[in-house]
Amino acid sequence: MHLSHFSAALVFALFASIVFGITQRNDARSMLRYGAYCFALFVGGVIAGGWFLWLLKH
Amino acid sequence: MTAEKAAAQSTQHPVTLQSIVVLILGWLLPGAGHFMLKKWWRGLLLFVSVVAMFALRIMMQGKVYTANTGDILDMLGFVGDVGSGILYFAAQIMDLGRGAIHIAVADYGTKFIIVAGLLNIMAAIDAHHIAIGKKA
Numbered sequence A: 001m002h003l004s005h006f007s008a009a010l011v012f013a014l015f016a017s018i019v020f021g022i023t024q025r026n027d028a029r030s031m032l033r034y035g036a037y038c039f040a041l042f043v044g045g046v047i048a049g050g051w052f053l054w055l056l057k058h
Numbered sequence B: 001m002t003a004e005k006a007a008a009q010s011t012q013h014p015v016t017l018q019s020i021v022v023l024i025l026g027w028l029l030p031g032a033g034h035f036m037l038k039k040w041w042r043g044l045l046l047f048v049s050v051v052a053m054f055a056l057r058i059m060m061q062g063k064v065y066t067a068n069t070g071d072i073l074d075m076l077g078f079v080g081d082v083g084s085g086i087l088y089f090a091a092q093i094m095d096l097g098r099g100a101i102h103i104a105v106a107d108y109g110t111k112f113i114i115v116a117g118l119l120n121i122m123a124a125i126d127a128h129h130i131a132i133g134k135k136a
Helices: A005-024 A028-057 B003-012 B017-028 B032-036 B040-059 B072-082 B086-093 B104-131
Strands: none
Touching (some): B017 B104, B040 B086, B086 B104
């Protein structure tokens, strides 16, 4: 199986966010919101990190 | 934390036999602790998340760490890996974790299994907290 770096990061973000949401909040609505927040931070971090490295290279 | 505070907290959330069983079961099989507490959806999502990360690792030919290599980083990797419980032991028995260092995604796979183990430990502790009444 050949995942790209980005798709591997997306899969990682998805599953880690699910577990974070379930374990760090008490009710279903807060779990969903916190999971989505973590997912956004993971993906945002990947994109920001990617652009930062691009800027370093150029 | 003072001794009084710790004592008050332990009486507020007493550790029962069920909470210990839930913790161990949750570690051995992802989501099993939540299933035991009848938190079906949470258990199912945790099971799918941890098992999917583990399965992806196998497909990406990631490395499974062993306990006694003498390298401190390998030992830390082992601690992460063993968090997957029965999945880790199954991978060891089936000799699945040799790791293909010439494939770039194999390194992602190695990280996936470590994270899967750490997430499973979080899930098992969460089940324990539900069992002692610390969490809903």
